[in-house]
Amino acid sequence: MELSIKVKLSTKSKEYNIPEYSLTGDLLSFLTCNLQYRYQNKGFLPPSRPLQLWFGEFVHGVMEEAYTVWTLKKTQFPWDWLKDIRPIEEKIDQRMQARGLYPPNPKYFTPYNCVGESDEDPSKRIISTRIENSINLWGKHLFPLMDSAEVLIKGLRKMPLKDVINRRSDFYCVNGVIDVISSLKINSSISKDNLIVDYLKEENFYKKNHINSEKEYEIIIDYKGMKRPQYDSNHLEHRSTWNYHQWQILTYSWLRCRQANSRPIISGIIFYLNELLPSNEDLLVIKRDVESNKTDVEISKEDRELIEDWDGTEKNFPELSDSFKLDRSIRIIEINDEKVKKALREFDNVVNDIEKSTLNEGIGTSIKNSWKADGDNRTCDACDFKNFCNKYRNEHSQFFTVP
Ligand code: SF4
Structure with missing residues (x-):
């Protein structure tokens, strides 16, 4: 007699991937141009002239290293470029080159000498002057407030594609790296004579946020290697770089406050480092913003005249005041629940758009018809x-x- 036994073999469940989106690499990049994002990020085609990418990494690396040097040596400000800053630039450049990231235009951007220049007298490039200004104008106020640098944050959100049956996942993961987290106690000695704290006070910040002067708070800080974006008071609800940067900081704060060691976050600050030494091209756009009143920064009569009278040539590049540069390079972002919710909704919509384009392409629609x-x-x-x-x-x- 034959005995048959039925054994049910379990099958391996289908692989379940949760799509992961970086705030800057995906969401802001998609908002810059959907199609460019598709070619660059999903097609894995690196940009051939990755100036923004290189400059961004270089600035972040130098500022982080400068902070480490400052915590170890407590070198007094202002730092000397040749003695204190150039060795840091070289170190970061070498580190980046080891990863295949070379300066896009060595004549203007490499911190090394060009052929023929002596080691004793290296000429300073525009990038180095920007870095020097960033350390000497902002670093001296920022470093004493700093708590940690390059903090990785991650969180899960519900996939917004409710009406699509074949969605890839029920959730998506959003991640980012906070450049700097500063801790702040209003009455502490390091808050005295600190320009960043003064800017916060000017915004009437403490009153608005009902801040207890004895408690410790956090500020989220981001550096951007670009000019301050245009601000259009008539179209504040529109999609614009101005708003994208605000949503980025607000989303960072949502992710950060979920981490165990976080304290109440009271503000975000973005430093637009090109404002400390704008290129000719940057200043042409700043001139356009100023003349069309598309800026949120108040400008002195003298600076306004200098900008309006400028003919746009490098030869006659105007000598603008330090307060013009400082005011334009710092942007304070208010953080509250309502604003955070709005920013998260906006980024959910962006993920929705990316997922829809991805699904469209997946069913055979051409790239150019799937991505705007x-x-x-x-x-x-x-x-x-x-x-x-x-x-x-x-x-x-x-x-x-x-x-
Ligand atoms: S619209 Fe075309 S040319 Fe312009 S950024 Fe997008 S892909 Fe590039």
Whole structure:
């Protein structure tokens, strides 16, 4: 007699991946231009001239290293570029080169000498002057307040695609790296004569946030290697770089307050480091913002005249005041529950748009029809994909038509 035994073998469950989105690398990048994001991030095509990428990494690396040096040696400010700052620049550049990240234009950006320059008298590039200003103007106020640098934050959110049946996952993960977390006790001695604390006071900040002067609070700080974005008081609800940066800080605060060692977060600060030494191109855009009143920063009569009278040439580049540069380079971002909720909703919508485009492409829609080409003029001019982008080709048809 045969005995048959039925054994049910369990099958391996389907792999379950939760899509992970970086706040800057994915969400802000998608908002800059959907199609460029698709080619660069999902197509794994690195930009050929990654100036922003290189500058951003370099600035973050130098500022972090400068903070470490300051905590060890307590070197008095101002730091001397050749003696104190250049060795840090070289160290970071070498570290980046070991990872294959080379300065995009050595003539202007490498902290090393060009051929023919002596080691004793290296010439200083624009990037080095910006770094020097960042350390000597802001570092001296920021370092004493700093608690930690490069803090990784992560969190899960519900996938917003409610109406789509074949969504990839029920959740998505959002991550980011906070450049600096500062701790602040209003009455402590380090808060006295501190320019950053003075800027917070100017905003009437403590009153608005009902701050207890004995408690310790946190401030989230982010450096950006760019000019201050345009501020348009008539279109504050619109999608704009101004708002994107605010949403980024507010989302950081949501993620940070979920970490066990966090304290109440009262503010975010962004430092726009190009404002400390704008390039000619930066200043042309600043001039446009000032003349069309698309700026939130009050400007002195003298600085306004200098900007309005400037003919736009490098030769006549105006000597603007330090207060103009400082006021424009610091942006204080108020953090409260309502604003945080709004920022999270906005980023949920961005994830929704990315997921929809990804799913569209997955069912056979062409890349160009799945991802919107919507970069602004400055982004398009620097874009590696403009030669085969329909939007760019249509707007610059004179360059693409064969006579
Ligand atoms: S050229 Fe402009 S619109 Fe086209 S992909 Fe590049 S950034 Fe986007």
